[in-house]
Amino acid sequence: MATQATATADEDRILRRWTPLILRAILIVSTVIMVAGIALSITFAPDYYVGRFDAIQRGRLLGHESVWQLVQGMRQGQPHAVMIIGLYVLTLVPLARVAFTLVLFLKERDFIYVAATAYVLAALIMGVMLGRVG
Amino acid sequence: MLRILAGLFALSLGAGFVGALSGLGGGVFIVPGLVLLAHVPMHIAVGASLIAVVATSAGASVAFVRDGWTNLRVAIILECATVTGAVTGAYMAGLISPPVLEMLFAVMMLQSAWFSLRAQGEESVEHSDPLCARLRLGGKMPEADGTATSYGVVNLPGGAALMVVAGVLSGLLGIGAGAVKVTAMDYLMKLPLKVSSATSNFMIGVTAGAGALVFLSRGDIAASIAAPVALGVTAGALWGGRVLPRLNVGALRILFVIILVLIAIEMGWRALANL
Numbered sequence: 001m002a003t004q005a006t007a008t009a010d011e012d013r014i015l016r017r018w019t020p021l022i023l024r025a026i027l028i029v030s031t032v033i034m035v036a037g038i039a040l041s042i043t044f045a046p047d048y049y050v051g052r053f054d055a056i057q058r059g060r061l062l063g064h065e066s067v068w069q070l071v072q073g074m075r076q077g078q079p080h081a082v083m084i085i086g087l088y089v090l091t092l093v094p095l096a097r098v099a100f101t102l103v104l105f106l107k108e109r110d111f112i113y114v115a116a117t118a119y120v121l122a123a124l125i126m127g128v129m130l131g132r133v134g
Numbered sequence: 135m136l137r138i139l140a141g142l143f144a145l146s147l148g149a150g151f152v153g154a155l156s157g158l159g160g161g162v163f164i165v166p167g168l169v170l171l172a173h174v175p176m177h178i179a180v181g182a183s184l185i186a187v188v189a190t191s192a193g194a195s196v197a198f199v200r201d202g203w204t205n206l207r208v209a210i211i212l213e214c215a216t217v218t219g220a221v222t223g224a225y226m227a228g229l230i231s232p233p234v235l236e237m238l239f240a241v242m243m244l245q246s247a248w249f250s251l252r253a254q255g256e257e258s259v260e261h262s263d264p265l266c267a268r269l270r271l272g273g274k275m276p277e278a279d280g281t282a283t284s285y286g287v288v289n290l291p292g293g294a295a296l297m298v299v300a301g302v303l304s305g306l307l308g309i310g311a312g313a314v315k316v317t318a319m320d321y322l323m324k325l326p327l328k329v330s331s332a333t334s335n336f337m338i339g340v341t342a343g344a345g346a347l348v349f350l351s352r353g354d355i356a357a358s359i360a361a362p363v364a365l366g367v368t369a370g371a372l373w374g375g376r377v378l379p380r381l382n383v384g385a386l387r388i389l390f391v392i393i394l395v396l397i398a399i400e401m402g403w404r405a406l407a408n409l
Contacts, residue, residue, distance in 0.1 A: 012206060012207075015199075016202065016206070019206070020195075020197075020200045023192040023193075023195065023339075024192075024196055027189060027192045027193055027368075030189070031189075031365065031368075034361040034364065035365065037361055038139065038362060038365075041135070042136065046135035047135075049135045049138070049139075052356070052358045053138050053359070056358060057173050057174060059175045059178070061354060061356055080357055083357035083360075083361040084357045087350060087355060087360055087364070090185060090364065091188065091346050091347055091350060093189075093191075093343060094188065094339050094340040094344070097340070101210060112269060113207070116210050116211055116213075119214050119217075120210070120217050120340065123214075123217040123221055123344060124217065124340075124344050124347060127217075127220075127224065127345070127347040127348040128348070128351045129351075130221060130348055130351075131224075131348040131354075
């Protein structure tokens with residue numbers, strides 16, 4: 001019993017130390033990318049932004065773009081691609097946090113929590129797949 | 135362009151600020167702000183809000199996790215329920231017409247107003263029930279004098295059922311659904327209120343993230359709106375979090391309730407007109 005309590009305390013300590021770092025690091029990186037995208041828009045493509053905003057108000061979106069297309073766009077400094085990449089990086093917050101927890105519980109052989117975190121991670125990935133088809 | 139950006143940023147900053155002060159989160163205010171003031175279609179506002187909620191949760195939960203207020207095990211177990219609901223809700227959002235979504239949003243705002251006015255849950259419990267004890271869900275919360283007080287957790291099935299509802303609302307309406315999450319943990323599972331709030335805040339990131347991933351991979355996120363809104367709401371939430379300890383929030387509660395009811399009426403009226 002004491003061993004299990006010690007293991008639980010150890011897991012909690014590791015989670016409390018590393019989770020804030022993961023959250024903060026991804027938040028900072030995504031913020032920098034999004035700010036860069038907005039700055040590029042202001043500097044190089046203000047008319048494109050205004051046109052996009054008008055189209056969005058009429059409910060017209062650009063639709064799905066592949067990650068490869070976005071990376072190519074980002075390399076060319078396209079503001080829209082840079083902003084979307086920033087948003088993708090932001091969505092890594094939940095994915096990275098849950099993946100880290102899964103690895104920790106696997107290492108500690110805490111199988112109830114391995115199952116719980118694996119389910120959450122699978123549901124997040126399922127969300128991406130559902131979005132692609134629907 | 136600068137006028138549009140400044141308008142979006144100011145709107146988001148205000149939504150994040152009021153969301154932090156009221157404890158309801160920025161999503162409850164940014165969705166109607168975008169729909170009613172920026173004339174953005176409902177499903178695009180929902181997508182932008184989900185992204186903003188992910189950012190706000192990440193920013194706000196850092197201190198709570200570090201200082202020991204967040205119950206990470208409760209969060210992990212209940213996220214199974216919220217994520218299931220969020221993916222379902224976000225998928226359904228693509229199938230439901232905007233006026234119906236707007237009407238649902240108005241009803242949810244009235245529920246949030248009730249949440250703001252209701253009394254806090256009963257006393258927390260010292261010992262967990264057998265299921266929660268087996269999952270080691272009980273925890274310790276820090277006290278002002280440096281010691282820690284133990285608390286137990288009960289009624290996981292009841293809390294998880296309400297968390298599925300919270301997840302569906304989050305994915306469908308672009309909110310964190312913190313009001314429902316705190317109710318589940320505080321009322322049903324008897325967690326201390328501050329632990330419930332901190333744990334809810336932490337879970338909101340994964341819940342909204344699940345919904346955001348569905349919207350993003352479906353191509354339903356408008357980057358031109360979502361990026362400045364995410365930055366504005368997060369800045370507003372951090373600002374609100376700093377101001378919060380110096381304010382008498384109890385006195386502001388009636389003002390928040392009036393704002394919520396007025397926005398609910400406006401959203402409901404607009405939805406009825408477009409049905």
